Amino acid sequence: MSTVIEMQGLRKEFTVRVRAGRLRRAKRTVAAVDGVDLAVPRGELLGYIGPNGAGKSTTLKMLTGILTPTAGTVRVCGLVPVPQRTRLARRIGVVFGQRSLLWWDLPLRDSFDLLRHIYRVPAAGHAARLRRCRSLLELDGLLDTPVRQLSLGQRMRGEITAALLHGPEVLFLDEPTIGLDVVSKQAVRGFLAELGAAGETTVVLTTHDLNDIEKLCRRLVVIDNGRVVHDGSLAQLHQRYGSTRQVVVDLDEPPAEPVTVPGARLVSTGSDGRRLTYALAGAEAGELVARLAGAGALRDLTVLEPAIEDVVTRLYTDR
Amino acid sequence: MGLVTATAARDTSSNPFAQIRGYGALVRSGFRRYATYRQATVAGAATNTVFGFLRCYVMLAVAAGAGGVAAGYRGDQLATYVWFGQGLLAVVLLWGWSDLADRIRTGEVATDLLRPIHPVALYLATDLGRAGYATLFRLLPPVLVGLLVFDFYLPGRPGTWPLFALATLLAVVICFACRFLVNATAYWLLDIRGVTVAWALGSSVLGGLYFPLRFLPAPVAAALYLGTPFPSIIQIPLDVLVERDPAPVQVGLVGVQAVWAAVLLGACQVVQRRAERRLVIQGG
Numbered sequence: 001m002s003t004v005i006e007m008q009g010l011r012k013e014f015t016v017r018v019r020a021g022r023l024r025r026a027k028r029t030v031a032a033v034d035g036v037d038l039a040v041p042r043g044e045l046l047g048y049i050g051p052n053g054a055g056k057s058t059t060l061k062m063l064t065g066i067l068t069p070t071a072g073t074v075r076v077c078g079l080v081p082v083p084q085r086t087r088l089a090r091r092i093g094v095v096f097g098q099r100s101l102l103w104w105d106l107p108l109r110d111s112f113d114l115l116r117h118i119y120r121v122p123a124a125g126h127a128a129r130l131r132r133c134r135s136l137l138e139l140d141g142l143l144d145t146p147v148r149q150l151s152l153g154q155r156m157r158g159e160i161t162a163a164l165l166h167g168p169e170v171l172f173l174d175e176p177t178i179g180l181d182v183v184s185k186q187a188v189r190g191f192l193a194e195l196g197a198a199g200e201t202t203v204v205l206t207t208h209d210l211n212d213i214e215k216l217c218r219r220l221v222v223i224d225n226g227r228v229v230h231d232g233s234l235a236q237l238h239q240r241y242g243s244t245r246q247v248v249v250d251l252d253e254p255p256a257e258p259v260t261v262p263g264a265r266l267v268s269t270g271s272d273g274r275r276l277t278y279a280l281a282g283a284e285a286g287e288l289v290a291r292l293a294g295a296g297a298l299r300d301l302t303v304l305e306p307a308i309e310d311v312v313t314r315l316y317t318d319r
Numbered sequence: 320m321g322l323v324t325a326t327a328a329r330d331t332s333s334n335p336f337a338q339i340r341g342y343g344a345l346v347r348s349g350f351r352r353y354a355t356y357r358q359a360t361v362a363g364a365a366t367n368t369v370f371g372f373l374r375c376y377v378m379l380a381v382a383a384g385a386g387g388v389a390a391g392y393r394g395d396q397l398a399t400y401v402w403f404g405q406g407l408l409a410v411v412l413l414w415g416w417s418d419l420a421d422r423i424r425t426g427e428v429a430t431d432l433l434r435p436i437h438p439v440a441l442y443l444a445t446d447l448g449r450a451g452y453a454t455l456f457r458l459l460p461p462v463l464v465g466l467l468v469f470d471f472y473l474p475g476r477p478g479t480w481p482l483f484a485l486a487t488l489l490a491v492v493i494c495f496a497c498r499f500l501v502n503a504t505a506y507w508l509l510d511i512r513g514v515t516v517a518w519a520l521g522s523s524v525l526g527g528l529y530f531p532l533r534f535l536p537a538p539v540a541a542a543l544y545l546g547t548p549f550p551s552i553i554q555i556p557l558d559v560l561v562e563r564d565p566a567p568v569q570v571g572l573v574g575v576q577a578v579w580a581a582v583l584l585g586a587c588q589v590v591q592r593r594a595e596r597r598l599v600i601q602g603g
Contacts, residue, residue, distance in 0.1 A: 061429070064433060065432070066429050066432045066433065066595075066598065067598065068595075068596060068598075086434075086436065086437065087435070089433055090435045094430075094433050096429070096430070099426065099427055099429060099430055100427070100430065101430045101433065103348065103352065105351075105352040105355045105356075106348060106355075110348065110351065113344070114345070116344075117340055117341045117343070117344030117345070118341055118344065118345065118434060119435060120337040120338070120340075120341055146355070
């Protein structure tokens with residue numbers, strides 16, 4: 001599978017001036033991105049997360065060519081973003097949750113039409129893509145409304161459409177669900193999931209909403225203080241930070257003797273001895289449940305998935 | 320499920336017709352964007368008309384005081400000068416454009432850089448559309464009012480109208496480039512109020528809006544025409560229109576404008592390139 005995005009030793013420093021006396025100001029250099037190596041193959045849906053100020057947006061700006069790296073190399077679609085920015089712009093789509101790529105005073109329909117001319121996309125392909133977006137993102141009622149009169153959720157659906165109308169190879173999404181209500185979030189996620197499933201567009205998603213990641217991304221890159229601290233699947237992240245699934249059973253009677261299964265650990269026993277909680281570290285839930293059912297009458301059963309928030313909180317605070 | 324896919328044909332990018340259509344669409348969008356604000360248009364045209372009366376009476380008094388001809392302009396020429404000037408200042412948009420500076424300050428400028436068009440071309444095309452709208456709805460109303468009330472000088476030479484149209488187009492480009500440069504200082508300064516005040520004062524006094532620059536001693540006027548872009552914005556198109564000078568000088572003045580347009584657009588490119596190199600997108 002070909003690589004669409006490649007970063008090697010990518011670094012961006014900013015100079016911050018801080019007060020160092022009544023009149024004097026001292027210069028301090030801060031590395032927002034500090035040596036990131038990353039390769040993204042075509043068609044991948046990559047989650048790029050990290051706490052505030054970790055360097056997510058800075059990375060995205062370097063990938064899209066609007067910020068010059070201090071050091072390191074970066075290639076997107078085989079192009080070097082900053083010197084080849086306008087060429088690259090035809091091949092990528094960008095959605096900034098906090099900024100708009102649409103024209104404030106124009107209705108959505110006019111914005112979309114203008115984008116077709118700016119990107120010089122053949123009319124047929126543009127119309128086909130617009131049709132799909134209209135039905136999947138339910139845009140039909142909004143097309144004649146000026147962008148300034150759209151709600152945030154409506155505008156975001158318009159933004160995503162605008163970013164896709166020229167058929168980009170890579171779609172960069174910087175917090176696309178920020179500030180959206182549950183229904184709008186679902187609409188955006190559902191749409192991105194289908195886009196990811198089609199497998200032709202590479203998607204890089206930065207977000208603070210971990211549900212986005214859980215529902216959409218097979219690969220997760222966690223960045224902190226400008227460095228990559230995790231690159232792998234969500235399951236690997238759980239494994240690495242020791243978060244496990246838990247099985248909670250309610251029995252009619254406390255078991256006569258402790259039930260043990262290799263790879264499952266008894267975490268707690270209720271005060272009456274009838275509620276048992278096991279942490280699964282390698283064992284299958286089915287095996288444990290079968291043994292428990294054999295030990296006494298099983299009344300109720302719950303399997304708790306590890307919460308991604310817990311893992312990420314640990315990751316962010318264990319610095 | 321076949322969704323939005325990455326199969327767009329991209330070989331149209333080098334097609335010059337597609338390029339022209341792209342810019343054409345931007346020009347139309349500029350026209351439509353300004354057409355949205357109708358009340359502002361009415362208010363602007365009304366204000367310019369009211370000030371037209373004030374300025375016109377002052378100029379006619381000056382001409383009368385000078386014995387009918389002031390600095391080479393007759394009274395009817397001055398009336399034409401004033402009323403077209405009142406419209407022209409909205410067509411070139413002398414004051415009140417801070418779109419780029421605002422976008423730099425808020426970081427929105429990042430989205431301009433993500434479009435597959437050079438930012439200067441993007442803003443210029445939109446501005447030409449705006450100027451088209453202003454020609455219809457900001458230039459014509461004060462001129463029609465002035466024509467009804469005052470004795471106008473209308474051009475006698477056949478080439479004057481097309482030359483005036485060209486001079487106006489160049490004036491729009493020059494004024495746009497100046498505004499772009501003024502706004503672009505926000506890349507370095509963030510707050511451009513001081514620069515804006517200097518520009519507003521310089522462009523209107525030295526541009527010939529308040530009084531024709533020919534009222535000044537000849538060497539001073541010549542230095543302003545050749546050494547600064549300001550007279551190219553208001554004074555030169557109006558001098559062409561009222562046929563203040565013989566035909567060859569008319570053409571020469573438009574030539575001066577063309578040089579200024581080229582120089583200033585070049586400066587915009589250079590400044591934009593520098594700015595991009597040191598760009599920090601504000602606000603994350």
